[in-house]
Amino acid sequence: MPSTRKVKSGGLLSGSRHCLVRAVSVDSLNVRIAEESEVCMGGGFWALDIKDMSWVEHTAEEVDFIEKVLALNSSERILDLACGFGRHSLELARRGYSVVGVDFTEAYVDDARRNAAKEGLAAEFILEDVLKLKFESEFDVVVNMADGAIGYFATEEENLQLFDVIARALKPGGKHLVGVCSAAYAIKHFPKRHWEAGSKRLSLADFRWNPKTSRMIYKGHLFKFGEPLPVFPDKFPDSGEELGTRLYSIEEIEQIMAGRGMKVVAAYGGYDCSTPASEDAFMQVVRSDKA
Ligand SMILES: C[S@@+](CC[C@H](N)C(=O)[O-])C[C@H]1O[C@@H](n2cnc3c(N)ncnc32)[C@H](O)[C@@H]1O
Numbered sequence: 370m371p372s373t374r375k376v377k378s379g380g381l382l383s384g385s386r387h388c389l390v391r392a393v394s395v396d397s398l399n400v401r402i403a404e405e406s407e408v409c410m411g412g413g414f415w416a417l418d419i420k421d422m423s424w425v426e427h428t429a430e431e432v433d434f435i436e437k438v439l440a441l442n443s444s445e446r447i448l449d450l451a452c453g454f455g456r457h458s459l460e461l462a463r464r465g466y467s468v469v470g471v472d473f474t475e476a477y478v479d480d481a482r483r484n485a486a487k488e489g490l491a492a493e494f495i496l497e498d499v500l501k502l503k504f505e506s507e508f509d510v511v512v513n514m515a516d517g518a519i520g521y522f523a524t525e526e527e528n529l530q531l532f533d534v535i536a537r538a539l540k541p542g543g544k545h546l547v548g549v550c551s552a553a554y555a556i557k558h559f560p561k562r563h564w565e566a567g568s569k570r571l572s573l574a575d576f577r578w579n580p581k582t583s584r585m586i587y588k589g590h591l592f593k594f595g596e597p598l599p600v601f602p603d604k605f606p607d608s609g610e611e612l613g614t615r616l617y618s619i620e621e622i623e624q625i626m627a628g629r630g631m632k633v634v635a636a637y638g639g640y641d642c643s644t645p646a647s648e649d650a651f652m653q654v655v656r657s658d659k660a
Pocket residue numbers: 372376378379380381382415425450451452453454455456471472473474477497498499500513514515516517518521
């Protein structure tokens with residue numbers, strides 16, 4: 370991993386043998402999970418087997434949603450922050466957008482570049498820590514999908530720096546969309562255990578909330594279809610020392626955006642325009658516009 374900063378692999382993740390999970394929406398049973406009982410806090414291991422995760426199975430629908438709620442017309446230049454293996458970037462490029470995806474996991478960026486080249490797509494992928502980006506007024510749209518590394522950093526300052534990167538990268542009048550877990554949901558519903566069946570794996574996630582740090586902590590187990598069930602401890606992490614993912618309420622996001630010349634204009638409870646963000650929706654998808 371190029372960055373030496375202590376990051377949490379927030380949600381999800383991954384990995385071939387480690388990591389994480391994260392829920393996207395309880396209603397849609399869309400959860401990311403940690404693998405084989407390992408709890409991933411304060412460090413991260415991201416691997417290409419996230420392609421087997423259930424939460425990557427709805428990319429086309431999520432891109433439909435992006436186009437709809439941001440009223441796009443294929444002419445826009447889009448920055449996809451913490452793009453992973455480029456699933457949204459590639460789909461946006463297929464639809465005619467000029468896209469730049471950024472991620473600090475080499476395997477993801479390599480894979481995204483390979484697929485873009487194979488399909489001849491107008492998508493560029495940059496291997497970099499998102500906090501190091503210096504784009505200024507270059508993009509019509511910035512997206513942070515499936516967290517997009519929002520809340521993954523060890524300090525409040527670093528977490529806020531990512532919002533600086535977003536606001537700076539947008540042109541005046543530019544639009545931002547972020548899909549993250551909801552602090553309001555976590556406060557009301559955690560601790561919580563959640564099962565989800567994807568097409569390749571069954572996952573079990575435990576979520577806990579640290580009210581002092583506003584961070585979500587989770588533990589997960591992955592069960593691959595066709596493989597023997599692993600033995601795993603039925604024990605929720607209790608040290609209280611895990612870093613976790615910093616979650617934000619809509620009010621906090623409004624305040625953070627306002628301090629950066631941006632305004633929240635819509636908040637959904639998932640990739641579905643008919644569901645408003647609420648304390649009963651695990652996922653919140655928030656659109657903000659730059660003045
Ligand atoms: C949950 S995944 C989401 C990936 C992608 N947006 C998607 O929806 O498939 C989070 C991603 O954040 C990336 N990431 C975490 N911290 C990062 C950082 N500081 N800079 C760049 N990428 C980061 C990880 O490599 C991983 O690909």
